[in-house]
Amino acid sequence: DAGVIQSPRHEVTEMGQEVTLRCKPISGHNSLFWYRQTMMRGLELLIYFNNNVPIDDSGMPEDRFSAKMPNASFSTLKIQPSEPRDSAVYFCASSWDRTYEQYFGPGTRLTVT
Amino acid sequence: GIQVEQSPPDLILQEGANSTLRCNFSDSVNNLQWFHQNPWGQLINLFYIPSGTKQNGRLSATTVATERYSLLYISSSQTTDSGVYFCAVGGTSYGKLTFGQGTILTVHP
Numbered sequence: 001d002a003g004v005i006q007s008p009r010h011e012v013t014e015m016g017q018e019v020t021l022r023c024k025p026i027s028g029h030n031s032l033f034w035y036r037q038t039m040m041r042g043l044e045l046l047i048y049f050n051n052n053v054p055i056d057d058s059g060m061p062e063d064r065f066s067a068k069m070p071n072a073s074f075s076t077l078k079i080q081p082s083e084p085r086d087s088a089v090y091f092c093a094s095s096w097d098r099t100y101e102q103y104f105g106p107g108t109r110l111t112v113t
Numbered sequence: 114g115i116q117v118e119q120s121p122p123d124l125i126l127q128e129g130a131n132s133t134l135r136c137n138f139s140d141s142v143n144n145l146q147w148f149h150q151n152p153w154g155q156l157i158n159l160f161y162i163p164s165g166t167k168q169n170g171r172l173s174a175t176t177v178a179t180e181r182y183s184l185l186y187i188s189s190s191q192t193t194d195s196g197v198y199f200c201a202v203g204g205t206s207y208g209k210l211t212f213g214q215g216t217i218l219t220v221h222p
Contacts, residue, residue, distance in 0.1 A: 031208050033208075033209070033210075042212065042214055042215070043199070043212045045209065045210070045211075048208075048209060056209065089154060091156065095208045097208070099144075099161065100143065100144045100203055100208030101144070101146065101158070101161040101208075102146065102158075102201075102208060102210055103158060104148075104155075104156040104158075106154075106155060107154055107155075107156075109154075
């Protein structure tokens with residue numbers, strides 16, 4: 001079975017541009033999580049969904065960040081406009097309600113210049 | 114929210130040595146996972162262990178939920194064990210995990 005799929009794997013963009021990160025959870029999983037990892041702040045949970053509904057977005061740093069999950073097999077994290085301090089690795093993870101065991105995607109390394 | 118504390122923060126070993134990593138947490142949990150982040154940045158599931166003991170090859174883990182700690186044992190360490198080991202715990206909120214700061218393990222040949 002395929003694991004969590006994220007795209008792109010690397011993204012380099014200029015300050016002010018819109019960035020969209022994509023995630024496909026493991027088939028059958030009904031919870032999806034977006035994390036950000038930096039050296040300074042470690043792994044931070046940004047937002048998570050259950051059955052496609054956003055449950056907690058308190059980790060989203062500011063209004064420039066938004067996330068959607070239009071169906072059970074796809075989610076996006078959008079940053080508009082991007083800033084250099086948004087440079088980080090963004091991970092998507094999924095789990096299902098039977099065990100809550102989370103599985104992580106390979107991450108998207110975002111660099112904003 | 115739940116607090117998660119890992120120790121030691123850094124660990125340097127010679128190949129073949131054994132080690133124990135510890136994870137303390139501040140509240141009762143329904144989920145506890147150990148992850149290994151390899152030098153390429155991948156987060157790899159090691160154990161899902163909210164309680165009890167599990168073994169997988171040279172690695173084993175024990176969680177004593179009533180005393181709010183978990184231990185990860187690495188035996189006969191290899192250079193490929195290098196990386197960061199994270200403990201993450203969750204309560205009842207849809208599987209939300211809180212991560213510790215990690216233990217950075219370096220294994221020298």
